[in-house]
Amino acid sequence: MNIDPSNSPLSAEQANGLNRLIETLAPHQFDWLAGFIAGHQAATAGAQPSASPGAGEADASLPSLTVLYGSQTGNGEGLAETLGEKxxxxxxxxxxxxMADFKPRQLKSESFVAVIASTHGEGDPPDNALDLYEFIHGRKAPSLKHLKYAVLSLGDTSYEHFCQTGKDFxxxxxxxxxxxxxxxxxxDVDYDDDADAWFTALLEQLQNEAGASGIPTTSRVENAPAAETATYSRRYPFMAEVLDSQGLNGRGSSKETRHIELALEDSGLAYQPGDSLGIYPQNDPALVAAIIEALALNPDAPVTAGDVDTTLAVALKHHRELTLLTRPVVEKWAALSGDETLAERLGDNKALTEWLYGRDxxxxxxxxxxxxVDAQTLVDTLRKLPPRLYSIASSQSAVDDEVHLTVxxxxxxxxxxxxxxVASTWLADRLTDDTAVPVYIEANKHFRLPEDDAAPVIMIGPGTGIAPFRAFMQEREEREAEGNNWLLFGDRHFHTDFLYQSxxxxxxxxxxxxxxxxAFSRDQGEKVYVQQRLRENADDVWRWLERGAYLYVCGDAERMAPDVHQALLDVVMQESGKNLEDATDYLRELTRQKRYQRDIY
Known part of the structure; x- marks a missing residue:
């Protein structure tokens, strides 16, 4: 739809210029521009968010609230801070x-507790939630009849044990x-609107407890980046220019890993080693076309995807998940199709999980x-396309207004x-010099270098798990840190898969x-992995830990991380003489001290 100068307050030159701009915008750019304009309007008019009388000052008549978060990557922590601010x-x-800083027995003295908990792996709680999780499920858990609580669960419907940690709490x-x-x-992974609704309901109820009613609300537009601050975030990503993309594997490798550099100049975005970069990807146009053709739909059919009015083809390319199937999507499609076989699969979780794997x-x-099926029904049936997170492979101290990824x-x-x-093939195959990548920083305070530059560091990162450790070393080099550094790396072949070898x-x-x-698994008859290197060097690992080393693990959560954890338990038992229970407590204490940190996915 074009702007007509005859029925708008714009001049012909302004209208034509805006029409030309709108035609070039990708959906994420359009979303950002709308928020930018709204923020600029509010700032220019001196508008202030509505607030209740005495906002910001504690009211003795209102209840106190303790917000506890269990977060593996930082999403839960960010939501907890937002709830606290509201x-x-x-x-x-x-x-x-x-949760790691909260003494579980203190629950007896709390009145109102809000729990924000993520789930990772096969329904497991985050590392920082383990003590509280085990306490309330154990024999020492007290009666909590005095306590009022609320739970916000974070998860991913593409996993079988969706939001299991929150359900367990x-x-x-x-x-x-x-x-x-x-x-x-x-x-689900697109949690913003659901979390906002939960915040509103909880805070209204807390006010009702004190006889108050209603709370001020803020709209999505009011959270948009204002012209003066240009605060880019998960909701309003920065459009980053691609600076470089090059292969990391040698000729003949069975793997394809790329080093990608993006520009953050003029974004105001800052990150630390250990943080992740969120990327909003694009679906493969060939897959989009095949789905539209299979359903005999018009790619130009008008649809609404969330709060964006667009065409079916654009909605499927930019706004809907196509490469993964989840239970809610299958349930909706089973109702539309009347397929009895599909309905039977939904009744058997194990069979459904096996069938979903690898299908789109x-x-x-x-x-x-x-x-x-019409175009709008298809769009409404599918899950929103969520961002993908990548561990940042650079230190901003070393690369300034750039961010590097290992994909x-x-x-x-x-x-x-x-x-x-969806994201990895877009980044590997379809980036061009003029491609803009929508990005934001996902802070991860649970994966940080020690503040003490003299502390030793052990880094375990097979495959692309090496990414944050490249950032660690760049940072320690810039800081002239004196602490010892030990890398344990694994992949398939030494000659083709030693990432960042030089x-x-x-x-x-x-x-x-x-x-x-x-540990290069395919260079000999018997496969070798990093956990075996840990066991082979158990005496050195133990000596490093006993003199204060920080231990980091990055990579696959399903197989590698549990295997490495078991190897560490074996090391502790072998070298200290501890039994399994005491060795588990030893590693748990390292976690409490933030000396055992994991970035697993």
Whole structure:
């Protein structure tokens, strides 16, 4: 739709210029521009967010609130801080605590507790939530009949045990006699709107407890980046220019890993080693076209995707998840298609999980055809396309207004058709010099270098798990840190898959890196992995730990991380003489001291 100068307040020159600009904008750019204009209007008019009388000052008549977060990557922590800010702005005395810093027995003295908990792996709680999680599920858990609570769960519906940690917290509190203030909310990867609604319901209820009613609300537009501040975030990403993209694997490798550099100039974005970069990807146009063709739809059919009015083709390319299937999507499609076989799969979690693996939306629409479906129904059936997180492979102290990534292209064949990961293949195959990548920083305070530059560091990162450790070494080099550094790295073949080999060997020659132990699984008859290197060097690992080393693990959560954790338990038992229970407590204490940190996915 074009702007007509004859029925708008714009001049012909302004209208034509704006029309030309709008035609070039990608959906994320359009979203950002709308927020930018709204923020600029508010700033120019001197508008202030509405607030209740005495906002920001604790009101003795309102209840106090303790917000506890269990977060593996930082999403839960960010939401907890937002809830705390909203509560304090209403005069509610709120404090926000990492579960690792909260003494479980203190629950007996709390009145109102909000739990924000993420889930990782096979329904496991985050590392910082383990003590509280085990306490409320153990025999020493007290009666909590005096306590009122609320739970916000974070998860991913593409996993079988969706939001399991939050569900477990909710059930445990209820079993101990606590009363839920509001119903638990289980949020998928696109959690913003659901979390906002839960915040509003909780804070209204807390005010009602004191006889107050209603709370001020803020709209999505009011959170937009204002012209003066240009605050880019998960909701309003920065459009980053691609500076460089080059392969890291040698000729003949069975893997494809790329080093990608993006420009952050003029973004105001800052990050620390250990943080992640969120990227909003684009689906493969060929997959989009195949789905539209399979359903005999018009690619130019007008649809609404969330709060964006666009065409079907654009909605499927930019706004909807196509390469992964989740239970809610399958449930909706089963109702549309009337496919009895699909309905039977939904009744068997194990069978459904096995069937979902490796399949995409095209498999669903071809395997379970519908008599007729319109474009808007298709868009409403599919999950919103969430951002993908990548561990940052650079230190801003070393690269300034750049951010570097280490991306493994995910490619596989299933049911006779080639498939690919949505973000990794976009970044590997379809970036051009003029491509703008929508990005934001996802802070991860649970994966940080020690403040003491003299502290030793052990880094375990096979494959692309090496990414944050490249950032660690760049940072320690810039800080002239004196602490010892030990890398344990693994991949398939030494000659083709030693990622950033020249950099690591140069750091070793310079004395920044004291030790490198590698495990290339396919270079000999029997496969070798990093956990075996840990066991082989158990005496050295133990000596480093006993003199204060910080231990970091990055990479696959399903197999590598549990195997490495078991190897560390074996090391502790072998070298200290501890039994399994005491060795587990030893590693747990390292976690409490922030000396055992994991970035696993």
């Amino acid at each position: 509560a304090n702005a209403l005069g509610i005395n709120a404090r926000v605590l990492d 909710d059930a445990a509190f209820a079993r101990l006699g606590a009363t839920a203030v509001v119903d638990r909310a289980d949020c 939306v095209l498999d669903l629409v071809q395997g379970s055809p519908v008599n007729s 493994a292209a995910v490619r596989y064949e299933n049911e006779g058709r080639d498939r690919g990961g 950099e690591w060997l140069a750091w070793r020659r310079q004395g920044l890196v004291d030790r490198i132990d590698v």
